[in-house]
Amino acid sequence: MVEWTEFERATIQDIFTNMNYDVVGQQSLARCLIVYPWTQRYFGKFGNLYNAAAIMGNPMVAAHGKVVLRGLEKAAKNMDNIKATYADLSVLHSEKLHVDPDNFRLLGDCLTVVVAAQLGAAFTPEAQAAFQKFLAVAISSLRRQYH
Amino acid sequence: MSLSAKDKAAVRDLWSKVSGKADDIGNDALSRMLVVYPQTKTYFSHWKDLSPGSAPVRKHGKTVMGGVAEAVSKIDDLTSGLLNLSELHAFQLRVDPANFKILSHNILVVLAAMFPNDFTPEAHVAMDKFLSALALALAEKYR
Numbered sequence: 001m002v003e004w005t006e007f008e009r010a011t012i013q014d015i016f017t018n019m020n021y022d023v024v025g026q027q028s029l030a031r032c033l034i035v036y037p038w039t040q041r042y043f044g045k046f047g048n049l050y051n052a053a054a055i056m057g058n059p060m061v062a063a064h065g066k067v068v069l070r071g072l073e074k075a076a077k078n079m080d081n082i083k084a085t086y087a088d089l090s091v092l093h094s095e096k097l098h099v100d101p102d103n104f105r106l107l108g109d110c111l112t113v114v115v116a117a118q119l120g121a122a123f124t125p126e127a128q129a130a131f132q133k134f135l136a137v138a139i140s141s142l143r144r145q146y147h
Numbered sequence: 148m149s150l151s152a153k154d155k156a157a158v159r160d161l162w163s164k165v166s167g168k169a170d171d172i173g174n175d176a177l178s179r180m181l182v183v184y185p186q187t188k189t190y191f192s193h194w195k196d197l198s199p200g201s202a203p204v205r206k207h208g209k210t211v212m213g214g215v216a217e218a219v220s221k222i223d224d225l226t227s228g229l230l231n232l233s234e235l236h237a238f239q240l241r242v243d244p245a246n247f248k249i250l251s252h253n254i255l256v257v258l259a260a261m262f263p264n265d266f267t268p269e270a271h272v273a274m275d276k277f278l279s280a281l282a283l284a285l286a287e288k289y290r
Contacts, residue, residue, distance in 0.1 A: 035272040052269050109252060113271065116256045117263035125175075125182035125199050128256065132183055 002137050004079055011130040015115065016076045024114055025065030030055050031110040039103055068107070075138045082141045090145035101143045108135040150273075150280055155222050157273035162219045164265050165258065169216060172261065173208025174200060176253040184249050190242060211250070218281045225284035237288035244289065247282035254278060 033040050034052045043049060046060040055061055071089060078085040093099045112132060116123045123131075150158075165172065178199035180187050194203040214232055221228025236242055255274060258266045266274075 031268050031271060034268040035275055052272075056268065109255075112252075113255055113259045113266075117259040117266065120260050120263065123256075123260055125179040128179055129183040 029065035173212035
């Protein structure tokens with residue numbers, strides 16, 4: 001059972017309430033595909049991922065980035081029960097999508113960078129700690145059904 | 148995953164834009180590392196104050212970024228260029244190399260927060276590669 005402080009709860013709610021899902025979703029997934037190009041292996045059907053400009057302009061990347069963020073929002077809305085909330089998603093990523101779970105951390109790191117760019121100094125060290133703890137719990141829950 | 152000519156150009160370009168704030172970057176990155184990854188505090192038990200922006204943190208952030216600046220100038224041969232620093236980390240400081248990744252991540256976060264327009268995806272990948280190569284050069288003498 002994960003223990004969350006009041007500060008951590010408030011920080012996570014704050015970040016997700018004020019987030020522009022279109023921008024942050026597109027930017028995070030695009031950065032992941034650019035900075036860690038081997039992650040492109042899961043997106044063979046997304047068309048042109050040939051270079052950074054193509055990835056940044058790709059509408060399927062933008063759409064899917066938003067899907068991922070909506071998934072994280074589910075965890076943010078169920079912070080006391082992320083494990084159960086993600087049970088089906090975990091099975092999906094393992095059995096259907098066959099995603100190497102190490103990739104979750106890579107996407108998480110890119111999301112942290114994008115949120116930092118959006119919030120600037122408001123993304124204090126303490127806020128970053130709360131956000132990365134949240135991502136770690138989400139990632140751990142997503143890994144749970146892998147066998 | 149070695150640095151291409153394009154990567155080196157991107158690193159030099161970004162560095163020219165951010166180096167003026169190197170001290171602030173170092174302070175912020177180190178502060179974040181100590182808060183977000185508390186296990187890293189174990190290397191600084193001799194400091195009086197480990198809180199973000201404290202005097203020892205500021206001073207050390209400056210030292211670290213001095214090392215990064217040196218690495219940028221020696222980007223064409225990091226391994227031989229950073230031999231002295233590698234010996235320092237291997238034989239005296241004995242920092243577990245896993246921590247290089249942690250500090251690198253926080254440097255990237257700070258660059259994004261302080262220079263959102265300059266820290267483009269292209270700059271991001273080049274910088275990530277550069278910091279990884281730097282970490283590798285730093286670990287050269289470990290064993």
